[in-house]
Amino acid sequence: MPCRPNILVIVADQLAWRALPMYGDTYAQTPNIDRIAGRAGRAVRFTDCYTPCPLCQPARAAFWTSRYPHETGVLSNARKHYVPGVARSLPTLGDLFADAGYTTRHVGKRHDAGSLRGFDLAPIDGIPVDAQPAWPVNYDTLQDRYATTSAVEWLHRYDGEAPYLTVVDLQNPHNICGWVGENAGEHRDVPVDVPLPPLPANFEDADLDRRPRPVQYVCCSHNRLSQAGPWNEKNYRHYLAAYYHYLSRLDSEIGLVLDALERRDDASSTIVVFTADHGDGMASHRMVTKQVSFIEETTHVPFMVAGPDALISGDREVTHPISLLDLLPTLCDLGSVPAEDGFRGGSLRPWLQGEPAEAPHPYVVSEWHTEWGFTISPGRMLRTDRYKYTRYLEGDGEELYDLAEDRGETHTLAHDPAYADVLTEHRHLLDQQLAVTDDPFYSLSWVVDPRWRSHTVGYHNHRGPAAPMVGITSTFRG
Numbered sequence: 001m002p003c004r005p006n007i008l009v010i011v012a013d014q015l016a017w018r019a020l021p022m023y024g025d026t027y028a029q030t031p032n033i034d035r036i037a038g039r040a041g042r043a044v045r046f047t048d049c050y051t052p053c054p055l056c057q058p059a060r061a062a063f064w065t066s067r068y069p070h071e072t073g074v075l076s077n078a079r080k081h082y083v084p085g086v087a088r089s090l091p092t093l094g095d096l097f098a099d100a101g102y103t104t105r106h107v108g109k110r111h112d113a114g115s116l117r118g119f120d121l122a123p124i125d126g127i128p129v130d131a132q133p134a135w136p137v138n139y140d141t142l143q144d145r146y147a148t149t150s151a152v153e154w155l156h157r158y159d160g161e162a163p164y165l166t167v168v169d170l171q172n173p174h175n176i177c178g179w180v181g182e183n184a185g186e187h188r189d190v191p192v193d194v195p196l197p198p199l200p201a202n203f204e205d206a207d208l209d210r211r212p213r214p215v216q217y218v219c220c221s222h223n224r225l226s227q228a229g230p231w232n233e234k235n236y237r238h239y240l241a242a243y244y245h246y247l248s249r250l251d252s253e254i255g256l257v258l259d260a261l262e263r264r265d266d267a268s269s270t271i272v273v274f275t276a277d278h279g280d281g282m283a284s285h286r287m288v289t290k291q292v293s294f295i296e297e298t299t300h301v302p303f304m305v306a307g308p309d310a311l312i313s314g315d316r317e318v319t320h321p322i323s324l325l326d327l328l329p330t331l332c333d334l335g336s337v338p339a340e341d342g343f344r345g346g347s348l349r350p351w352l353q354g355e356p357a358e359a360p361h362p363y364v365v366s367e368w369h370t371e372w373g374f375t376i377s378p379g380r381m382l383r384t385d386r387y388k389y390t391r392y393l394e395g396d397g398e399e400l401y402d403l404a405e406d407r408g409e410t411h412t413l414a415h416d417p418a419y420a421d422v423l424t425e426h427r428h429l430l431d432q433q434l435a436v437t438d439d440p441f442y443s444l445s446w447v448v449d450p451r452w453r454s455h456t457v458g459y460h461n462h463r464g465p466a467a468p469m470v471g472i473t474s475t476f477r478g
Helices: 031-037 056-063 093-099 139-157 175-182 223-228 233-262 324-334 417-436
Strands: 006-012 043-050 103-108 164-169 270-276 300-306 316-318 364-368 379-383 387-392 397-402
Touching: 006 233, 006 324, 031 043, 031 233, 031 270, 031 300, 043 379, 056 324, 093 103, 093 164, 093 324, 103 139, 139 164, 139 175, 139 233, 175 223, 175 233, 223 233, 233 270, 270 324, 300 324, 379 417, 387 417, 397 417
Parallel strands: 006 164, 006 270, 043 316, 103 164
Antiparallel strands: 043 300, 270 300, 364 379, 379 387, 387 397
């Protein structure tokens, strides 16, 4: 094995951890992702990895730099909310590996606000694919085929002396967003030739009237949930069938990349990492896609590392919470690339080698600000080993869940006197996090026009478009 291993990172878009068989799903068929999970008995699966933000661009800018969104300044997907490029003073994964002599190559989705600096970026284009009437495809699927083709060609031809860091950034199952748009409102679903998945146990949200107002009114700030508001239960089951279909498309593309890797002479000495930028509601709490809420389905993502015996010890699971911010420091450690001070993540190498002294983190954190700038709802999530605490500025909204007893987050404990001490502890931990990372959270403002808080609570009560469709500049501030 070379002193510095080759590294292949495969990133999915909008993949919830619970959609995968390796985390307990019994409906999905993902033989190629499973190939990574069981790669020659040398893979470590992290069961509790969280995104720094359940939104594409802020999450990506964060994990390519190992800084929180409030530190990169990338707080949205843009439109009405200005997004600066990642500052040159913040080292990126590509910068560090290129400076250390690695050949750095990136194919596929970017949406990175400049955080992919240092990579040789492959062109982005689309290749037509076959589609079924029930599961239309858009640029997500077409660009995935092009990205995979580019990755396979590159893995076939690269014969440089330098080790490589290659990122294959795939869009699916993000195509589910387009599917929601195609099936907006009351509709009759196109028949499918597969059994419809069951609804999740936490489909109904009996606790919605006790949750923070930004969560109660996601349908008003998020186009996709406003489109799903009138759906019946069968519509939601078709949604899940479509989600699993796009997941299968992702898995097939990954299979092509793995096949190309295995044809290389250095395959056995290559580290393979698989993860996702954020998750998807998957009909939990009647949520579709992602926005504002920190529910498990949108913040909790897959994360696994497979590689040579010298770096990866055995076939194991790590159950302590970790963050996608750990990706960059971990890769630097595995690749013997000098890392700079200031990273918010830590190297997971001890846990990959079976030598941990303590939990990777006392807690992990996710942030929310806005999707497009039409409503602004600053929020923070803090996950400890057992509990999840969320805090929103609007209405001083708080949630507290015992994930050991209530993984579906069906009952918030924030108002339960029996958990007052636990709530206080997590408030203090959040204050500690804000101080350590110089996070201005409490000085921010929430911005929501009153019309987006006017209907009776319940996503099914939403009528008409959501704020991004109307484009009203919000005026109600707190």
